[in-house]
Amino acid sequence: MTRILALSLAEFRIGLRNRWLAIAVGLMVLFSLVLSAAGSGATGTLGADRLSVTVASLTSLSVYLVPLMALLMSFDAIAGEVERGTLPLILTYPVARAQILAGKALAHLVILTLALTAGYGAAGLVAILVDPQAAQGLPALVRLILSSVALGATFLGLGYALSALSRRPSGAAGLAVGLWLVAVVLYDLALLAVVVADNGGTFTTQVFPLTLLGNPADAFRLYNLAASQATAAAAGVAAAAQSVPVWQSLTSILIWPALAFGAALLTFRKVVP
């Protein structure tokens, strides 16, 4: 554990000096405040409190931004060590590869958690200042932050796996952007196309909910929309959110980080320095 903490401290320092922490926090605060301001126009008639509406907007933000930030932080983790030539030395130390990964992941998760707490906390604070009723939405906000951290952990793990797979930072960056596009953008578009073509057939009723659960970003969206009162305020997969029980989307959110880190460890173990 001392080893993991020491690795993590060094990694956190690197994140601090590379301005990763500042960029992540700044980005999250900025986007959260802009979104909560923009989303405040059409709330009154929906009967939801202000914070729950904000959470619905922030959920969409998380779906795009959290995987992107996680992948940007993680793509260099192993490929960068290989390129700098720092990997062989650290692998001769009495430290397991799993510990090296855990150290990096812990630091990156702390940075992500700080950014999410700062950004979403700021949005929550604004909502409560404007509308005292909004305090009812606090549990939804906490759920959002926690599930965003889990979503971030999933894409950190996948980023490490891609980093170990490509062994060159440029290649890893390309793979990371590709994964982001597929998982967050193209996957939903493809599903939408199939659902439209299927026109309410067995795919839409039987397979569609499973395909949503299978994608960590979609599971995250389902969970937050279904668990909060905000379903009414959200568009898109809102209808699907009601057909999938909360425990299923929650399970998917919790299983994915384990799968992603498992994949990262398997690919990292194959890296020969």
Place this chain on the structure above:
Amino acid sequence: MTLKLTSLTKRYGAATALSGVSFSVSAGERVALLGHNGAGKSTLMKIVLGLIPFDGGEVSVLGVTPGSAVARTGVAYLPENVAFHPALTGEEQIRLFLSLRGENPGQARALLERVGLHEAAGRRIGSYSKGMRQRVGLAQALIGHPRLLVLDEPTSGLDPVSRRDFYALLDGLAAEGAAILLSSHALTEVEARTDRIVILSGGHLVATGALETLRRQAGLPVVLLVTPVSGQAMAVAAGLPGSRIAGDKVVLTVPPDDKLSELARITALGTIIADVDLVPPSLEDIYSHFSRRDGQ
């Protein structure tokens, strides 16, 4: 025996990087690994460290498998062109390495002072020169009490004074019982500072032994530089068949076994001789003799 290699073989596809290499390093012994680029030195070191697998033979590091937990605890490594993350300071980097070895990170400053880097300890490694990075590399190799040090080109990038300090550090470690395996291109410094030499060529071990043994095995000629009394060069050359005049000296190249009889012939010339210098074959000569024998 701290390190023992028996018929070690390593192949990369069709190419054989190491074939049937056997030697050992015992506690307190300093062994230099010599060879051309691509002779297999770095590959051999990486196998000893457990970083890459091997295809045949046996490797025993501290009596266990290379790369196992026990081996990694007792072995220190300094890679060729050692690199660190540029955003960390020298002290932070050494603190990390200390923690990874289960040592108190508070020793970082003292370690950096030992390699002469205390002033730059608080600066980022990105601003270090190659020699300073090499010192950070040395500092991390000194952590704990390694029983085997594997040093790949440890003195590259160091100035002559730092090299001397470095070998003084090694002498201290060897005296405490550490086994040292180092590779180097600077043959003259290896000559004075190691107990035994192992020469690799094309993946084969072509020679191993103390420098004296190798010198005898090679049987390379000895050069006698005779300085005649002023104006007597022709007379001296005439008195020494097989010699040639080079400037104001007479040069005689003789097989090692004839050294003493030739010296006797020179002294027999009497007063026309001012001085005699004996130049034994250098390590460079011995090294090229052995590495060329393999058809390189």
